[in-house]
Amino acid sequence: MRTALVIGTGLIGTSVALALRSRGITVHLADHDPGQARTAAALGAGTDSEPEGPVDLAVIAVPPAHVAEALAEAIRGGVARGYLDVASVKGGPARALAELGLGEDELSCYIGTHPMSGRERSGPLAAGADLFEGRPWVLTPSRSTDTEVLNLALEVIAFCRAVPVVMDAEAHDRAVALVSHMPHLVSGLVAARLEHAEESAVRLCGQGIRDVTRIAASDPRMWVDILSANPGPVADLLSELAADLDGTVRALRALESADRAERGAGTEGVREILRRGNAGQVRVPGKHGAAPAVYESVAVLIDDQPGQLARIFADAGQAGVNVEDVRIEHATGQQAGLVQLMVEPSAVPVLTAALRDRGWSIRQ
């Protein structure tokens, strides 16, 4: 690949362009807002001039609802040898392309893809060539996809240092509904219960609800777009969850019963929901795709002076221990907290002894 055209210079488009530029590829940038393309060009993502002839690859990086239209226009204009899009849903754009009258033949030069790497911020200024590093990048080839186009896409993914994953378009949409869209809405539904809660209750929030509701802070406009492009699979999952939720409410009501046998059934029902939660949670991949249970935590008491964390990490590094993850639990209304260092189980005694030696207070 020597030349590329990126259509849509938001976060994803500009980040792809930067990664391609860093490999010496000539990148042309286009956006319905020419100012945005100019900004991306100023950031070193390429040139906002039009290519003189067909490029090797066109990357369609416009919002999901506009992918089919932009793609049809590009393919019919013959602007490139191969085409890919990067929208977060894949079934909708494929159906829209069929509705626009593009047949299998015309679409053999196109492959639908999805890099799994969002950010809270958007736009070219938030972009970076490293945005995709180590993240899954889904490819959804159809039976008619040219091998040459598949290979162009794999080349882009390699340049972006992402990990290619091949999936069926419909399976992809069900998967992102499961691991992203459904949890996002549920996080919002939990957070919504706090909107009109009493301040005295909200004061008691701890790390648990803080984690559950974190993604409820995302931009509603972007999420209306995403959910609008994938409503069926998300609704299916939420309906399954609603059935489990009804069962949970029934089990809790049974626990209020005066009847001993009914209370016993309630206990069983609650226990089963909690067990299934455990069973699902261990499947969530942590760092490096490992289950989170692989690491153990060492808890260190700190106060809130600059340099405290530096000293802990320096002391851990000197002990030869690699800290895999970290969580800071701050005390409410106070200048003190706990740092949970997640490390390989074999490193726990080494780290504990090293930090104690250096005067840290470790919680067992």
Next chain:
Amino acid sequence: MRTALVIGTGLIGTSVALALRSRGITVHLADHDPGQARTAAALGAGTDSEPEGPVDLAVIAVPPAHVAEALAEAIRGGVARGYLDVASVKGGPARALAELGLGEDELSCYIGTHPMSGRERSGPLAAGADLFEGRPWVLTPSRSTDTEVLNLALEVIAFCRAVPVVMDAEAHDRAVALVSHMPHLVSGLVAARLEHAEESAVRLCGQGIRDVTRIAASDPRMWVDILSANPGPVADLLSELAADLDGTVRALRALESADRAERGAGTEGVREILRRGNAGQVRVPGKHGAAPAVYESVAVLIDDQPGQLARIFADAGQAGVNVEDVRIEHATGQQAGLVQLMVEPSAVPVLTAALRDRGWSIRQ
């Protein structure tokens, strides 16, 4: 206060005992498992011998279901001047005490309390005098509670360096249902959807679902106990959430409609759910009780060598910047990741410049 008796030497009881001991108070330890009391004593939490006469304060730190019984026995045995319990629900024990025939007069020497500081681990070995530091500790005095007993409880809370919060018992139970019990069950319900999911879908999990499902990993036995003691308020909240969930499914189904007006209504419905999620999320207190939005993040690319984090924090410390929170986002299947440093907005340019100067790769 000079003498105390701690009944139940698990995580909370032993931690309270350690805090009291550190202030020079004579602490007697009792447990239905004498070995557990011996372990707590060996950790420096006090003596497992019986007190010779009534102590100043008895701390009832047994599981919620056994609080009323243990308390009635202690009060009728006259083991102390004042009594408090530390169970995570308050309405149930109060009703159970009434059922055991304890009147207002007998209960004037008792106050129900709840320190908001759990851990993933339990038992005396996980205890520490600092467990409660800076955390809310709820007090639920009734009209008949002696002021002397309230002051004994406030003394314990001060010794534990926690923050006292006075609430009505029923309001407390509704509050913990909202900020702890309901989110816990919902986290489990989301995680449960992954139990039988295809591996190719689970591979796509990112930080969002990881955070939403983290607390689903907790011990089901402990949570069956907690939920059994507070089923009504939790069921009420889950029913409200179920109604919102049904509305969300209807909105998503409307988005699948061929009818433009219906699709518009679906968009509005989804937008409103997301808006309410935003509005609730900003109320969740972050560190020091501040809303999380107060901090901004600086993202630094790292590889996975020991000492990388140490260097970042040392460089931040040298720049005089206090890192308020940190999140490590690891790449899937790769030895690289991003560190998100949360800092005061005014510190962002200082930190960004300082880290760039020292050769770090910063994502804008």
